[in-house]
Amino acid sequence: xxxxxxxxxxxxxxxxxxxxxxxxxxxxxxxxxxxxxxxxxxxxxxxxxxxxxxxxxxxxxxxxxxxxxxxxxxxxxxxxxxxxxxxxxxxxxxxxxxxxxxxxxxxxxxxxxxxxxxxxxxxxxxxxxxxxxxxxxxxxxxxxxxxxxxxxxxxxxxxxxxxxxxxxxxxxxxxxxxxxxxxxxxxxxxxxxxxxxxxxxxxxxxxxxxxxxxxxxxxxxxxxxxxxxxxxxxxxxxxxxxxxxxxxxxxxxxxxxxxxxxxxxxxxxxxxxxxxxxxxxxxxxxxxxxxxxxxxxxxxxxxxxxxxxxxxxxxxxxxxxxxxxxxxxxxxxx
Amino acid sequence: xxxxxxxxxxxxxxxxxxxxxxxxxxxxxxxxxxxxxxxxxxxxxxxxxxxxxxxxxxxxxxxxxxxxxxxxxxxxxxxxxxxxxxxxxxxxxxxxxxxxxxxxxxxxxxxxxxxxxxxxxxxxxxxxxxxxxxxxxxxxxxxxxxxxxxxxxxxxxxxxxxxxxxxxxxxxxxxxxxxxxxxxxxxxxxxxxxxxxxxxxxxxxxxxxxxxxxxxxxxxxxxxxxxxxxxxxxxxxxxxxxxxxxxxxxxxxxxxxxxxxxxxxxxxxxxxxxxx
Numbered sequence: 001x002x003x004x005x006x007x008x009x010x011x012x013x014x015x016x017x018x019x020x021x022x023x024x025x026x027x028x029x030x031x032x033x034x035x036x037x038x039x040x041x042x043x044x045x046x047x048x049x050x051x052x053x054x055x056x057x058x059x060x061x062x063x064x065x066x067x068x069x070x071x072x073x074x075x076x077x078x079x080x081x082x083x084x085x086x087x088x089x090x091x092x093x094x095x096x097x098x099x100x101x102x103x104x105x106x107x108x109x110x111x112x113x114x115x116x117x118x119x120x121x122x123x124x125x126x127x128x129x130x131x132x133x134x135x136x137x138x139x140x141x142x143x144x145x146x147x148x149x150x151x152x153x154x155x156x157x158x159x160x161x162x163x164x165x166x167x168x169x170x171x172x173x174x175x176x177x178x179x180x181x182x183x184x185x186x187x188x189x190x191x192x193x194x195x196x197x198x199x200x201x202x203x204x205x206x207x208x209x210x211x212x213x214x215x216x217x218x219x220x221x222x223x224x225x226x227x228x229x230x231x232x233x234x235x236x237x238x239x240x241x242x243x244x245x246x247x248x249x250x251x252x253x254x255x256x257x258x259x260x261x262x263x264x265x266x267x268x269x270x271x272x273x274x275x276x277x278x279x280x281x282x283x284x285x286x287x288x289x290x291x292x293x294x295x296x297x298x299x300x301x302x303x304x305x306x307x308x309x310x311x312x313x314x315x316x317x318x319x320x321x322x323x324x325x326x327x328x329x330x331x332x333x334x
Numbered sequence: 335x336x337x338x339x340x341x342x343x344x345x346x347x348x349x350x351x352x353x354x355x356x357x358x359x360x361x362x363x364x365x366x367x368x369x370x371x372x373x374x375x376x377x378x379x380x381x382x383x384x385x386x387x388x389x390x391x392x393x394x395x396x397x398x399x400x401x402x403x404x405x406x407x408x409x410x411x412x413x414x415x416x417x418x419x420x421x422x423x424x425x426x427x428x429x430x431x432x433x434x435x436x437x438x439x440x441x442x443x444x445x446x447x448x449x450x451x452x453x454x455x456x457x458x459x460x461x462x463x464x465x466x467x468x469x470x471x472x473x474x475x476x477x478x479x480x481x482x483x484x485x486x487x488x489x490x491x492x493x494x495x496x497x498x499x500x501x502x503x504x505x506x507x508x509x510x511x512x513x514x515x516x517x518x519x520x521x522x523x524x525x526x527x528x529x530x531x532x533x534x535x536x537x538x539x540x541x542x543x544x545x546x547x548x549x550x551x552x553x554x555x556x557x558x559x560x561x562x563x564x565x566x567x568x569x570x571x572x573x574x575x576x577x578x579x580x581x582x583x584x585x586x587x588x589x590x591x592x593x594x595x596x597x598x599x600x601x602x603x604x605x606x607x608x609x610x
Binding site: 155 | 433440513
C-alpha cells in the first residue's frame with residue numbers, strides 16, 4: 001500500500017498514495033480467481049453479494065463519482081465567487097482549458113511536474129534498491145533497522161515538510177550550517193527560484209525511500225537463495241550477482257514499484273504546498289499546486305481553470321495507472 | 335519470516351546499517367532536538383547538536399495551545415476508522431466470497447479510485463460542501479478523509495477474506511445461519527487482523543491529512559492538529575521550538591501504533607492480506 005503509507009497512498013508519498021499498493025494487488029488476485037459462477041445458486045448469491053456491496057457502491061457514487069463530476073462541471077463553466085455560491089454560472093465549453101493552456105504558467109508547471117516526478121523517482125528507486133540489497137541478507141539488528149527506515153513514511157506530511165523547511169532555512173537551518181562547515185556558501189533553499197524545486201524534491205525523496213525499500217526488499221526475498229549460491233560457485237562478484245541474478249528477476253516488481261511511484265508522485269501536493277506554496281514566483285509549482293493555487297490560493301478564486309488543471313492531472317495519473325494495472329495483470333498471469 | 339543461516343561475521347554490516355539508519359533518521363532527530371531548544375539558541379551558529387540546555391517551553395506551548403486540535407484529530411481519526419470499516423468490510427466479504435456478477439467492475443473502480451489525485455477530490459468536496467453548508471464541519475471532514483482509506487480497505491478485506499476456508503462458511507450455512515449472521519459471527523471475528531490493519535492505516539491517514547483539512551475546514555471551529563501546525567508556521571510565528579514540539583506530538587500516534595500493532599500488520603502480511 002501507500003502503503004504503503006502515504007502515495008500509499010498516500011503520499012510516498014506522495015507516499016501517501018503509495019499506500020494503496022498491497023490491497024490493490026490483492027484485489028486483482030481476487031478478480032482473477034473469480035471463476036464462472038455455478039449456475040444453480042447464481043441468483044441468490046448475486047442478491048446477497050450485491051447487498052453486501054451496496055454500501056461501497058453508494059459510497060463510491062456519492063463520494064468519488066459525484067465530486068469528480070462536480071469537478072468536470074466546474075471546469076466547463078465560468079464560475080465567479082457569486083455563481084459558485086448561488087449557481088447560474090454560464091457554460092463555456094472548453095474555454096477554461098484554453099485559458100490554462102495559453103497561461104504563461106502552464107509550460108513551467110508542466111516541466112516542474114515532470115522534473116519533480118522524474119527526479120524524485122530516480123533517487124527514491126535507486127536508493128531504495130541499494131538499501132534493499134544491503135538488507136537482503138540478514139545481520140544482527142537488520143530487522144529492527146529496516147523497521148526504523150519506515151518512520152519517514154509514517155510521519156504526517158506536515159511534520160516532515162515543516163521539519164525540512166526548518167532544516168533548509170537560509171540563516172539558521174542545519175543544512176546550511178553543515179555546508180558552511182564544508183566550506184560551501186549558504187544556499188537560499190526555499191527562497192531562491194533556483195533551488196526551491198530541488199528542496200521539495202529532496203524532502204520528497206526522503207519520504208519516498210521507505211516505500212521503494214519495502215517493495216524491492218520483499219521482491220528480493222522471493223528470489224531463491226540457491227540462485228545466489230550457484231552464482232557464487234561460478235565465481236560471480238557481488239556486482240555481477242546483482243546485475244545477472246537480482247535485477248533480471250526483480251524486473252516485474254521493479255516495474256510495479258516504478259509505476260506506482262509515478263502515479264503517486266504526480267499527485268504530491270502537501271509537501272510542496274507546505275514548504276514553498278509552489279513559489280517563489282512559481283519556481284516549484286507543479287500541476288497539483290498550481291491547480292490548488294488557482295482554486296484556493298488567491299483572493300479571487302478561479303475555480304474553473306483550477307478544476308481544468310486538476311483534470312489534466314487526473315488524465316496523467318490514470319494513464320500511468322492503467323499501464324500499472326496492465327503490468328500487474330501480466331505479472332500475475334506469468 | 336524464514337530465518338536464514340547466519341553467514342560468518344557480519345558485524346561490519348551492523349555498523350554500516352546503524353550509520354545509514356542514523357543518516358536517514360537525522361531529520362527526525364533534529365525535530366526532537368529543536369523541539370527542546372531554548373528560544374535564544376534557535377538561531378545560534380553553530381547550532382546545538384544536542385539539547386544541552388534543553389527546555390520544555392515548546393511542549394508547554396503545545397499543552398496550552400494545541401490540545402483542542404489534538405482532540406479533534408483523535409475524533410476525526412476514530413470516526414474515519416468506523417466509517418471505513420463499516421463500508422469496506424462487507425464489500426470485501428462480498429468480493430472475496432459471494433462474488434456477484436459484475437463485482438469485477440467494482441474491483442476495477444476501486445483500483446482507479448486509488449489513483450485519483452486528492453487535490454481533485456478536495457476541490458469537488460469543496461464545491462459540494464459549500465452548497466450543502468457543510469464547510470468546516472467535522473463529519474464532513476470524516477467523510478472526505480475516509481475516501482483515502484475505503485478503496486484500500488475494501489481491497490485488503492477482499493484479499494484477506496478470500497483466505498477464509500469455504501468449509502467454515504458452509505458449516506455456518508448448514509447450521510442455518512443467514513448471510514448477515516455468517517458475516518457478523520464468523521467472517522468478522524476471523525478477520526480480526528484485517529480489521530486492525532485497515533483501522534490502523536485509516537486512522538493514520540486521517541490523523542495525517544492536511545489537504546482536506548486545509549480545503550474543507552480552514553475556517554471551521556474544530557480543526558485537526560495538521561492545521562494547528564500549519565497555522566503556527568503561517569502566522570510567521572518564529573517560535574520554531576514550539577512548532578517542532580507540536581510536530582513531535584503529532585508524530586506520536588504513528589510511532590505508538592507502529593510499535594504496538596506491528597504484530598497485527600505482520601500477521602496481515604503473512605496471511606496474504608497485504609502482500610508486498
